[in-house]
Amino acid sequence: MLSLATRSLFTDAKLRVVNGMDLKFLWLDIERFLLENELKIDRAIKKFVLATSLDDGRIVASAGLDENVIKCVCVDKKYRGTELSLKVGTEIVKQGLEARYDDLFLYTKQENSKKFRGWGFSPLVEIPGAVTFMEYNRNRLSDYLENLSRKKKEGGRVGSVVMNANPFTNGHRYLVERACRECDWVHVFLVKEDVSYFSYQDRLNLVREGLCDIANVIIHEGSDYIVSHVTFPQYFLKDDDQVNQQASAVDALMFRQYIGPALGITVRYVGTEPLDKTTRMYNRVLKKYLSESLCVQKSIQLEEIVRIKCDGKVVSASRVRELIKEHQYESVRPLVPCSTFAFIKQNFMSSDKKKDASS
Amino acid sequence: MKIKQRGIAGTLESSDILVVVSPDDGNEVQLMLQSKVEKQYGAAIRQLVTETLEKLGVTGVAVDVKDQGALDCVIRARVQAAVFRAAGENKVNFEVVS
Numbered sequence: 001m002l003s004l005a006t007r008s009l010f011t012d013a014k015l016r017v018v019n020g021m022d023l024k025f026l027w028l029d030i031e032r033f034l035l036e037n038e039l040k041i042d043r044a045i046k047k048f049v050l051a052t053s054l055d056d057g058r059i060v061a062s063a064g065l066d067e068n069v070i071k072c073v074c075v076d077k078k079y080r081g082t083e084l085s086l087k088v089g090t091e092i093v094k095q096g097l098e099a100r101y102d103d104l105f106l107y108t109k110q111e112n113s114k115k116f117r118g119w120g121f122s123p124l125v126e127i128p129g130a131v132t133f134m135e136y137n138r139n140r141l142s143d144y145l146e147n148l149s150r151k152k153k154e155g156g157r158v159g160s161v162v163m164n165a166n167p168f169t170n171g172h173r174y175l176v177e178r179a180c181r182e183c184d185w186v187h188v189f190l191v192k193e194d195v196s197y198f199s200y201q202d203r204l205n206l207v208r209e210g211l212c213d214i215a216n217v218i219i220h221e222g223s224d225y226i227v228s229h230v231t232f233p234q235y236f237l238k239d240d241d242q243v244n245q246q247a248s249a250v251d252a253l254m255f256r257q258y259i260g261p262a263l264g265i266t267v268r269y270v271g272t273e274p275l276d277k278t279t280r281m282y283n284r285v286l287k288k289y290l291s292e293s294l295c296v297q298k299s300i301q302l303e304e305i306v307r308i309k310c311d312g313k314v315v316s317a318s319r320v321r322e323l324i325k326e327h328q329y330e331s332v333r334p335l336v337p338c339s340t341f342a343f344i345k346q347n348f349m350s351s352d353k354k355k356d357a358s359s
Numbered sequence: 360m361k362i363k364q365r366g367i368a369g370t371l372e373s374s375d376i377l378v379v380v381s382p383d384d385g386n387e388v389q390l391m392l393q394s395k396v397e398k399q400y401g402a403a404i405r406q407l408v409t410e411t412l413e414k415l416g417v418t419g420v421a422v423d424v425k426d427q428g429a430l431d432c433v434i435r436a437r438v439q440a441a442v443f444r445a446a447g448e449n450k451v452n453f454e455v456v457s
Contacts (some may be wrong), residue, residue, distance in 0.1 A: 083372050090370040090377065097367055097379055120373055120393055120425035137423060139391050 012054040013084055015091055019047040026050070028057075031061040034074055042071045044303050048245040049091045051084055061085065068101035073108070081179050089119040093136065093157055105137035105230050107247070124163075125253040129306050133250045144223055145262045151218055152263050157185025159267045159303075160260070161188045162227055164317070167197040167344070168206040171271060171315035174308045176211060177267045185216050187263055193220025193229055197321050202343070209339035247254070253291035260300050267301045274307070274314060279306070310334050324348055362420050366445025369437040370430075376429035378408075378441040383421040392427035407431055411438045412443055420445070 018026055023046075030048060031041045045064035053060050061084050062077040070092055075085050078295040096104045108116055113123055113132040121134040124141065135141060159179040179186045190207055194200045204221065211217050220293055224230045231251040256270070268290060273280040283304065307314040313333050323332045329349055333341055362382045368375040383389055393404055404426055411434075412422070422442075429437070443451060 086370070086372045090372065093371065094367050097365060099366070102381075118427075120377065122393075137391070138393065139389075139421075139423075341400070 012053055013051040013079070015049065015051050015087060017049055017095060017306060019092065019093065020049060023048060029059055029247055030062055030072075033076075036071055037074045037076070037355050039072060039074055041067060045071055047095060048072075049088050049090055049095060051079075052306060056059070057282045057317065061090050065092060065099075067229060068096060068104050068224075069348075070096065070106040085115065088283050089116075093119065096136075102137060103140045103224065106134050107250070108132050108134065120250060125250055125257060127249050127253065129248060131246045131250060133254075141225065141258065143350045144183070144225065145258055148220070151187075152216065152250055153185040155264070157267060158184045158263065159183035159186040159269055160189065160263070160265045160300075160318070161186065161269050161309055162191065162255075163207070164191040164193075164196060165203050165207050166317045167198045167203060167320060167336065167338050168210045169309075169315050169317050169320055170334075171307055171317070172207075173210055174218060174315075175269055175271055175305055176214065178265075179303075180216050181215050181266060182215050185218065187218050187220060187265060189220045189259075190222045191227045192224070192339055193227075195229075206340050206343055210337045223262070225259065245281065245285055248285040249289050250280075250288045253295070256290050257295060257301055266298075267303055269275070269303045269305060269330065271307045272304050272358075275316065276318070360367060360413050360419050360442060360446045360448065362417060362445045362448075363447050364445055366441040366443070368440035370423060371427060373427050374429055374433070375397065375427055376434055376437050376449070377425045377427075378437045379397050379423040380417075380441040381421045381423070381443055382443040382445070383419055386418045388418060389421040391411070391423045392426065393424065395428050404434060405432055408438055412442065415442050448449070 001200060020238055026039075026048070030050070033285055034041050042064065044066040044161060046067075049063045049065075050059055051061035056232050062072055062074050063070060066073040073088075075088070093104060106116060106121060110128070110130065110132050113126070113134065117132055121136055122138050124133050124135050137175070147261065157236070159182065161179055163172055176186060176188060188207065188211065190200075190204055197205070198206075209218065222228070230311070231247070231254055259265070268286070270283050270286065271281055271305045282311060283299045284285060287302045292299070309315065312316050320332055320335055323329070325346060329344065336344070362380065364382070366380045367378070369375050369453055371377050388409065390405060390408060392401065392408070394404060406425070408422065408424060414419070426434070
């Protein structure tokens with residue numbers, strides 16, 4: 001265990017960085033400490049910076065790191081107002097940056113956002129009375145937006161679609177086609193996160209192939225700022241307990257305040273969601289934060305398009321994945337474009353055959 | 360001096376400065392400064408950081424600086440330490456540094 005015995009003049013606490021097995025041993029202690037301070041531990045955290053009292057070994061401050069998001073930051077009441085918070089802050093920022101992340105993010109209650117400014121974080125979006133979403137490296141977002149705005153196209157009605165496309169189906173195709181008919185230009189954003197059944201690169205290729213014949217569509221690669229584990233953690237967890245409307249509101253506001261204006265987007269298209277609870281909640285929050293007048297940026301209209309059906313069931317990527325797992329490839333054929341089907345045939349059916357041949 | 364990896368030096372505590380030096384494409388120095396005393400000393404801090412990097416012969420870096428009101432000698436020392444760490448340099452030539 002790495003121990004940074006920094007004994008300071010004002011507080012008698014020791015900093016340590018814990019991960020792996022050490023973290024498992026200390027997990028309950030950390031959980032108890034956070035509960036005493038009315039915070040819930042986040043099980044996605046892989047690494048903690050802890051300050052422990054030199055007198056009795058009690059935890060007196062904590063900060064957790066889940067990839068590039070800082071979570072569960074807490075300082076014992078007795079130690080608030082000392083420099084302990086900044087020591088913990090320095091260490092967690094170093095841990096994050098040393099892990100090669102170019103940027104760090106955090107969520108905090110609005111009233112605490114000032115403290116994190118002291119850690120060098122700047123606010124990106126604020127949900128009044130609730131959550132503030134902050135970023136460490138101020139340049140990252142502006143660089144990203146500058147790159148985006150190079151692809152800006154003039155038009156009266158500029159549409160947008162954000163999709164995971166895991167994999168790209170006729171449902172996605174229908175949504176984009178519809179948007180392209182109604183708009184001058186349509187920006188398609190692919191979710192970057194590589195935790196899906198199909199890899200990011202495969203998803204991107206299939207989207208490109210599936211949309212190559214439409215002239216007024218622009219495909220953008222994903223980023224931390226659109227439906228990622230950073231802006232929208234629970235989309236990937238799909239856990240009812242974790243469903244947190246405030247985080248999806250952050251994602252919606254990021255779109256409205258930064259990405260939308262950079263490209264002059266006026267409409268966002270989504271499919272109606274009859275099956276998945278998380279996505280349904282997300283659509284509702286999107287509508288509220290994109291189109292209601294909560295902030296200075298122009299509102300973005302939300303168009304909910306009724307999903308297409310095949311044999312009485314809606315076409316969805318999750319159904320395609322189920323069918324692949326059950327090896328019912330012929331039932332996949334009517335649900336996806338030729339390019340996606342060819343990919344599935346090549347990557348899944350052939351490996352099945354090999355397995356059959358070898359067995 | 361060739362920057363190979365990310366180098367970090369300093370802290371976020373009062374009167375200190377946290378300097379992060381990362382390799383970057385191109386031959387420029389990209390400086391990003393955030394300071395408590397930006398209005399009063401922003402330009403002076405920028406100049407000091409740039410000069411220190413020039414003395415060490417560093418190009419093609421992104422430098423992120425969070426200043427909490429550090430004195431000039433502290434700023435210089437932190438920038439130097441971050442650069443040495445980023446270059447993986449153990450032997451410090453103090454004649455260049457001073």
